[in-house]
Amino acid sequence: MNPAVGIVAIAAVSVATAVIGFYGLRISRTTGDFYVASRTVRPWWNASAIGGEYLSAASFLGVAGLILLSGTDALWFPVGYTAGYLMLLLFVAAPLRRSGAYTIPDFTEARLDSRAVRRVTSLAVVIVGWLYIVPQLHGAALTIRTTTGLPAWVGSTAVVVVVCLTVVAGGMRSITFVQAFQYWLKLTALAVPFVFIVLALTDNGTPAVAAAATNPTGLAPAGPYQNISLLVALLFGTLGLPHVLVRFYTNPDGHSARRTTLIVLGLLSVFYLFPTAYGLAGRVFAPGLAQAGQADALVLLLPGRLIGGPAGELLSALVVAGAFAAFLSTTSGLVVSLAGVISQDVLGGSVRGFRLAALISATVPLGLAFMTDSLALAGSVGLVFAFTASTICPVLLLGIWWRGLTDAGAIAGMATGGLLCGGAMVAGGALGAGGTPFWLAQPAAWTVPAAFAVMILTSRATKKRVPRTITKVMTRLHTPERPLATER
Amino acid sequence: MPDSPLYSAAAVAVIALAIAVVVGVGLKVLRSFRELGTDAERATYNTLHAASKAGQHLRTGLNPAGASKASKQLRALLGCDALAITDVSGVLAWDGAADELRPRLMGLAADVLTGGRTQVINAGEYPVLSVGRIASAVIAPIRAGSRVVGVVAAFAPSAGAGLVRATSEVADWVAAQVELAELDASRTLLMEAEVRALRAQISPHFIYNSLNAIASFINTDPTRARELVVEFADFTRYSFRRHGDFTTLAEELRCIDRYLLLERARFGDRVQVSLRIAPEVLSTVIPFLSLQPLVENAVRHGLEAKEGPGHITIAANDSGAFAEVTIEDDGVGMDPVQLQSMLAGHTDGEHVGLRNVDARLRQVYGDDHGLVIETAPGEGTLITMRVPKSQPGHDA
Numbered sequence: 067m068n069p070a071v072g073i074v075a076i077a078a079v080s081v082a083t084a085v086i087g088f089y090g091l092r093i094s095r096t097t098g099d100f101y102v103a104s105r106t107v108r109p110w111w112n113a114s115a116i117g118g119e120y121l122s123a124a125s126f127l128g129v130a131g132l133i134l135l136s137g138t139d140a141l142w143f144p145v146g147y148t149a150g151y152l153m154l155l156l157f158v159a160a161p162l163r164r165s166g167a168y169t170i171p172d173f174t175e176a177r178l179d180s181r182a183v184r185r186v187t188s189l190a191v192v193i194v195g196w197l198y199i200v201p202q203l204h205g206a207a208l209t210i211r212t213t214t215g216l217p218a219w220v221g222s223t224a225v226v227v228v229v230c231l232t233v234v235a236g237g238m239r240s241i242t243f244v245q246a247f248q249y250w251l252k253l254t255a256l257a258v259p260f261v262f263i264v265l266a267l268t269d270n271g272t273p274a275v276a277a278a279a280t281n282p283t284g285l286a287p288a289g290p291y292q293n294i295s296l297l298v299a300l301l302f303g304t305l306g307l308p309h310v311l312v313r314f315y316t317n318p319d320g321h322s323a324r325r326t327t328l329i330v331l332g333l334l335s336v337f338y339l340f341p342t343a344y345g346l347a348g349r350v351f352a353p354g355l356a357q358a359g360q361a362d363a364l365v366l367l368l369p370g371r372l373i374g375g376p377a378g379e380l381l382s383a384l385v386v387a388g389a390f391a392a393f394l395s396t397t398s399g400l401v402v403s404l405a406g407v408i409s410q411d412v413l414g415g416s417v418r419g420f421r422l423a424a425l426i427s428a429t430v431p432l433g434l435a436f437m438t439d440s441l442a443l444a445g446s447v448g449l450v451f452a453f454t455a456s457t458i459c460p461v462l463l464l465g466i467w468w469r470g471l472t473d474a475g476a477i478a479g480m481a482t483g484g485l486l487c488g489g490a491m492v493a494g495g496a497l498g499a500g501g502t503p504f505w506l507a508q509p510a511a512w513t514v515p516a517a518f519a520v521m522i523l524t525s526r527a528t529k530k531r532v533p534r535t536i537t538k539v540m541t542r543l544h545t546p547e548r549p550l551a552t553e554r
Numbered sequence: 555m556p557d558s559p560l561y562s563a564a565a566v567a568v569i570a571l572a573i574a575v576v577v578g579v580g581l582k583v584l585r586s587f588r589e590l591g592t593d594a595e596r597a598t599y600n601t602l603h604a605a606s607k608a609g610q611h612l613r614t615g616l617n618p619a620g621a622s623k624a625s626k627q628l629r630a631l632l633g634c635d636a637l638a639i640t641d642v643s644g645v646l647a648w649d650g651a652a653d654e655l656r657p658r659l660m661g662l663a664a665d666v667l668t669g670g671r672t673q674v675i676n677a678g679e680y681p682v683l684s685v686g687r688i689a690s691a692v693i694a695p696i697r698a699g700s701r702v703v704g705v706v707a708a709f710a711p712s713a714g715a716g717l718v719r720a721t722s723e724v725a726d727w728v729a730a731q732v733e734l735a736e737l738d739a740s741r742t743l744l745m746e747a748e749v750r751a752l753r754a755q756i757s758p759h760f761i762y763n764s765l766n767a768i769a770s771f772i773n774t775d776p777t778r779a780r781e782l783v784v785e786f787a788d789f790t791r792y793s794f795r796r797h798g799d800f801t802t803l804a805e806e807l808r809c810i811d812r813y814l815l816l817e818r819a820r821f822g823d824r825v826q827v828s829l830r831i832a833p834e835v836l837s838t839v840i841p842f843l844s845l846q847p848l849v850e851n852a853v854r855h856g857l858e859a860k861e862g863p864g865h866i867t868i869a870a871n872d873s874g875a876f877a878e879v880t881i882e883d884d885g886v887g888m889d890p891v892q893l894q895s896m897l898a899g900h901t902d903g904e905h906v907g908l909r910n911v912d913a914r915l916r917q918v919y920g921d922d923h924g925l926v927i928e929t930a931p932g933e934g935t936l937i938t939m940r941v942p943k944s945q946p947g948h949d950a
Contacts, residue, residue: 496565
């Protein structure tokens with residue numbers, strides 16, 4: 067495709083993000099509209115924002131790429147990404163909102179009454195955030211390389227620069243609307259080209275498909291262990307993602323937190339129809355991409371291939387814009403929540419500390435992205451989910467639902483989960499593609515139970531350390547809020 | 555996906571973590587080998603360290619939890635076999651040997667509690683006292699002010715003059731800690747009383763002016779008068795509510811809305827207000843009635859004295875772990891020097907509301923979170939308030 071079109075699309079999305087962040091839809095009224103202003107964010111807005119923040123490079127590019135490579139096995143990714151919200155809805159959303167804590171470290175500190183637990187949780191949150199930003203930057207590098215022909219590092223650097231500028235300059239002060247805008251942009255960017263693709267295909271009649279093309283890589287289907295392990299990682303991993311949980315505090319109470327989650331489930335389900343459809347269409351009409359190792363670029367290239375001419379160019383530009391929206395929204399959400407944690411725990415919580423922390427939290431993953439290669443976006447994000455599921459998720463679930471959790475248990479469990487899962491990831495990297503046994507490539511099925519078991523057993527062994535505030539905290543987490551006094 | 559970038563990324567992270575742990579442990583080990591000074595210096599250090607450790611535990615007053623932790627430190631300090639701390643009604647803590655003496659201690663200490671003098675008891679007069687190698691006890695009163703609030707009892711094979719002196723010193727030291735704890739408690743009470751006072755302090759001028767403004771509408775525009783009375787009722791209901799010291803930013807904004815409606819009934823279009831509120835911070839918990847006085851200050855002292863229309867801008871922003879609320883007016887401003895001395899509590903000025911809010915914010919969130927006021931005569935006023943978004947201890 068024409069490089070200029072891609073560059074214009076990317077620039078437009080970056081500018082729109084910055085402008086909305088700075089001025090845009092922050093509620094700005096004059097006299098008399100106090101009621102509008104003092105009304106908190108509606109669940110619909112908030113749900114769109116969560117969707118925008120959550121749908122990352124993995125969802126936008128990776129899912130379609132994986133379906134192209136491994137067919138129906140890859141369907142577990144969208145299923146898991148979405149079903150994770152069911153877990154969130156059932157077990158975490160409302161109690162977490164009622165806790166009044168603003169970040170996961172805040173929550174664990176308040177629940178377990180311990181600074182040490184706070185530090186360990188902060189460390190886990192920062193590691194998860196950094197690991198999660200890396201695939202976003204790889205996605206950006208890939209997008210730039212395939213659509214504009216510029217060197218790959220330009221893409222990741224561009225994302226980091228845009229995010230740093232908006233966050234450091236004090237934009238993103240009203241991040242909810244930016245993220246909500248990004249969700250609808252991403253949905254449009256996938257849905258509109260696909261509608262055109264379908265129309266174009268019905269006009270021309272479907273091209274003949276060779277039987278081999280329906281499974282271009284000839285990979286054997288994954289066994290039940292891999293699928294179960296992946297599902298465990300995605301279901302439990304969603305519970306602990308720092309940038310997703312922060313959004314729940316924008317809800318005024320536990321009830322609207324639940325409603326928001328319900329809407330998110332719907333929004334995500336609608337969204338994932340499209341990457342899946344792209345993946346299947348790719349299997350039939352563009353099997354060459356799988357062999358060329360360009361599976362993740364499928365979504366970017368398909369509209370151009372199937373619809374030629376200026377229409378194809380425009381649709382490609384739309385997809386590129388959507389992809390960039392995905393990288394920007396997820397990265398900025400992560401950078402804001404990481405900067406919050408780092409500035410509070412390390413730099414003392416001043417305004418300048420927050421800016422410095424934002425720079426740190428965006429540049430470290432950029433370094434990591436330069437040092438590593440991008441392969442299989444959805445897979446690498448799946449591993450981050452496994453890491454989250456083995457560290458943050460157990461402490462959240464047990465903290466909310468089990469009175470017996472102690473600070474020693476929480477630390478031991480998080481350390482076990484983190485070391486096991488991190489170790490599996492490192493070992494997998496050392497052994498390389500062919501040599502990794504299946505249980506090491508998908509570690510969640512044993513690291514998550516191990517983390518839970520260690521957390522529970524250590525807590526039982528240190529029963530005396532159950533905080534004295536337990537009854538008060540649990541009452542707060544699980545009883546409905548008092549209705550607001552001024553409600554009429 | 556074994557070739558994934560995450561493997562290498564995770565490897566880098568794990569190695570960095572390992573280096574950090576090794577360096578941290580190394581520093582700890584090195585520190586423990588460092589030279590710690592002469593014996594006398596170390597003795598001084600140990601004594602002061604034990605005293606400050608015990609002091610922390612006693613800062614909540616004489617209670618079983620604090621006393622039992624403190625008694626360990628104090629026993630080490632006195633070098634006796636057992637040490638007990640009591641209040642006037644019972645034994646709070648017993649550390650060391652001869653636990654079977656515990657039920658008898660209140661009987662032994664009765665004279666000290668009533669007389670207020672240090673007493674030495676020997677097994678010769680009280681045979682019950684000889685348990686194991688213990689043969690005597692020094693019981694010293696804890697005197698807070700003129701009252702005896704408890705005793706410190708030290709048990710040892712023999713009660714030399716050194717132990718007697720040291721025990722009464724320890725008792726006096728405990729008394730000092732208890733007095734400090736009482737001081738803390740009364741300071742908290744005072745702050746609470748101040749908060750209550752501020753809460754009841756809806757300015758009488760405002761009530762008088764509002765009612766007058768409403769009265770002027772009763773004949774000309776009865777519907778509006780009725781609405782205003784309802785607003786007035788809602789405003790007072792919020793302001794006089796009894797429960798909770800905290801509220802949400804959203805509720806406080808509603809209260810300000812009612813307040814401004816009533817002020818506009820009086821000032822008409824002279825008061826213009828614009829709002830820029832980031833929805834993320836609406837559910838932030840803030841001290842009850844902490845914004846309304848700031849807005850009232852802007853109207854009363856900024857705009858009322860000014861000729862022509864005045865403008866107030868209320869903005870709330872999300873800034874990392876904090877919510878930042880600013881209130882800006884283009885009124886007559888204040889003299890910074892005067893304002894400073896008023897905020898420090900030296901003079902009673904017009905802006906008492908500001909001082910109360912400032913004091914409450916400092917009391918609740920610490921000295922870093924007082925009001926930041928930028929002003930000059932004739933230049934308007936900008937007041938900034940920063941509160942942490944996470945306040946698990948505070949119920950709205």
